Amino acid sequence: MKAMLVTHYGPPEEMELRELPSPKPGANQVLIDVKACGVNFPDVLMLADKYQFKPALPFPVGGEVAGIVRELGEGVSNVKVGDRVAVSIGNGGFAEQVLADSRRIIPVPANVSFEVASAFIVTYGTSYHALKDRARLKAGETLVVLGAAGGVGLSAVELGVAMGAKVIAGASSQEKVDLAIKHGAADGFVYPRLPLSRDQQKALSDTIKAKTDGKGADVLYDPVGDQYAEPALRAMNWEGRYLVIGFAAGEIPKIPLNLTLLKGCDVQGVFWGAFTGRNPKAANEDLRAIMGMISEGKLKPDVSATFSLADSAKAVRLLQDRKAMGKVVVTM
Template sequence: MQAWLCENPVGVEALQWKELPTPEPQANQVRVAIRAASLNFPDLLIVQNKYQHKPPLPFVPGSEYAGVIDAVGSDVRHLQVGQAVAAFGGTGGFATHACVDAHLVMPLPQGFAFDDAAAFILTYGTTHHALLDRAALKAGETVLVLGAAGGVGTAAIQIAKAADARVIAGASSDEKCALCREIGADASINYASENFRERLRELTGGKGPDVIYDPVGGDLAEPAFRSIAWRGRYLVVGFAQGNIPALPLNLPLLKGASIVGVFWGDFARREPKANAAALAELARWYAEGKVKPVIDRTLPMPQLREAYQRMGSRQVRGKLVMTN
């Protein structure tokens, strides 16, 4: 097999495309011949030694991928060789093959494209858990999505619309705002050029959004929270801007609002049945055309550094996918 190997997590430049022994699956694992893998923000952090999970060295980055099972461990009964699957293994995806625990694998229904499947589990699993489980989003409520043109942002627009909510998309350029409206957002705010709070007040008739979906953090967090509706829910999804904000605790008090943490990875580990049910619902929605990953571009796996560079320059709209 071939893989991008991280032997020293000092950044993307230290990754090496190498030939390695093809691994054999352990008793509870399957081996996947990878057709496509997507690039997520944690994949950037993990090779910079900045992510909360620090795998033992050396490791192959790439948290999320899709392909065909070509070997099955002795204890695995529900999966078989030749089956198309997607997987969220945390690492291992930027390669031609990977072994992954069988419970982290999602069988793909017929017609589920590998490129889409590779860009699906993390962003859509996170967002379904955030909006429908943690925020208990109801039909007719208004959701503000920050960083709305990114991977989780575009997923949030689609899932909120599938739940019959109204969506306001916040993004940093007119082009990104246009993309958000194209995939279903009811309105958009360019927070690089518009008065963010004033525009949000205008779009919600002064009420504010019921749910704020925030994968960005940084200096957007406080003005967004100051605009939240009574009994609003502020979803802490991530910190793509880099800075972890500190909100004054009088704000949730005055708004009767909640600050709600979203940690999908631990949810999937602690509540596997609930996570499996959510992924099954998402697969149905995909088949019905309600959700579909927005793919910025696909690149051959050996061009991973180019993909990382594009992600680091904040140019990406949706997801980047690497293919074998």
């Protein structure tokens, strides 16, 4: 089987396509013929040796896959050979075959494509956990999403709408804001690229307040961080919840704590990967619920571009260059 390997840290174009032996499933594992692999920002970070989880070199990136079960390891009874499945695996998905823990697998209904099935687990799983378990978003509340046309951002828009919130989408271009509005956001705003002057930071706070009827965000979903974070926190409503999702813009922001005091608001960390490890049953139930909503057409993960395994560097490059809209997928 072929795999696209990171042999050394560096640009995605230096990954190498190699022929490897088929892996053998161990106890509770299944071997999957991968049909599609979703690309996520952690893939960009892993290639640059900037991610918290560091697989041993050489390794393929690719944290979520959909495909067909090829072989069962000892003790596996929840799936059978030939089943259509999706699963998050941390890394390894840029390959024609992967091993996965059978207990993490979710079935893929016949009306959901492998591309879509490979492109929702990390993003919708993260946003569902963030909005439902952490922020406890309520119907009628205002949810502001930054990076709203990115992978996790667009999933937060769709889930926020499905949970009855009024969603306001922030992104770095009108094209990105329009995509979020197409996915249900009620309104949106364009923010400038870094670096932000003091005036631009104040303008960002003012814009968020204006778009939330002067009250500020009840819940703010932030996957970008850096200089966007503090102006966003300054635009929280009383008893708002600020969700720390990630730092795609670069720096991890340092926040003056008095802002939380003045707003009576919470800053809430979100780490979906750790949540799935600590509470695998709840995480699996969440994913099955999300898959149900996708199958019923209530959620529509947006796959904007697909690339072959041989061209998978181009997929990572789109995210790295801030050009990805919705999800980018590698197909085998």
